[in-house]
């Protein structure tokens with residue numbers, strides 16, 4: 592695999608009507624699936640958790656409804672598939688084998704290297720030689736993920752932000768092995784769904800999470816040490832720095848479990864203890880208070896924020 596000289600297609604012919612696979616029907620997988628379906632592409636979402644699969648259609652519908660309302664409010668109505676059609680373009684499966692025909696697979700499983708390794712090794716066996724594997728990893732070096740496949744030239748990082756349907760840009764991570772063609776095709780897919788790529792080189796945490804994870808961890812630490820309450824910590828970033836959301840509400844939106852996983856990945860790959868999750872963050876995760884998706888984190892959340900996954904916390 593990996594010889595690009597025999598590839599006849601241009602980036603655009605690859606995008607038109609291409610089947611897109613998503614692995615992981617969690618916070619990000621559902622949002623990324625929505626982005627592709629709203630742009631008219633057929634999508635198969637695979638998850639090995641039946642609760643996540645069962646609640647997937649409802650969470651997708653809620654995501655489409657929210658995005659439509661917000662875009663309408665901001666008058667940014669996007670061209671693309673109308674909501675009912677977008678929903679019907681998404682199918683759900685427990686089998687990676689159903690991604691055999693996909694030309695792009697976006698891996699959105701939990702931030703755990705062993706889990707991602709297992710998925711990528713199996714996808715490499717199942718999918719055609721042309722398929723690109725794009726990981727939504729928050730922190731794991733993309734070159735490391737590519738090494739789990741026989742096609743490292745077709746592995747790339749597409750770090751969608753949360754909520755994916757409402758963000759204009761994607762941090763695209765190019766590993767040393769990622770080919771020009773893979774980058775070009777990935778950018779073609781992103782353009783098709785109305786997003787632009789901000790391309791960076793490979794490193795643990797890339798640009799976003801090398802900086803953001805430390806900030807969120809320190810915000811939790813100042814709260815845990817009693818320097819200020821949660822509302823004050825967040826308002827300092829909003830009122831003084833003009834951030835739309837403070838770090839603690841951002842952490843609750845991301846998921847405190849995902850943040851702890853990401854900090855551990857950063858610590859392991861850099862060898863630096865400054866990425867050690869602070870005691871308050873670790874305690875909240877141990878208690879199952881992982882943010883919006885569980886109904887509480889640094890703040891309590893009303894039921895409409897709860898992702899109806901059939902259970903709480905990490906899936």
Ligand SMILES: NC(=O)c1ccc[n+]([C@@H]2O[C@H](COP(=O)([O-])OP(=O)(O)OC[C@H]3O[C@@H](n4cnc5c(N)ncnc54)[C@H](O)[C@@H]3O)[C@@H](O)[C@H]2O)c1
Pocket residue numbers: 614615616617618619620637638639640643698699700701702703706709710727728729730750751752753844845846849853905906
């Ligand atoms: N939450 C965020 O704000 C955010 C933002 C950017 C990137 N990310 C990254 O995106 C990825 C997904 O994060 P998330 O927040 O959606 O996590 P999540 O915990 O909400 O969802 C992860 C999903 O992966 C599924 N899964 C686990 N093992 C699997 C397997 N072997 N096969 C198929 N499915 C499997 C789980 O059942 C779950 O539904 C992670 O790498 C995370 O670091 C998260």
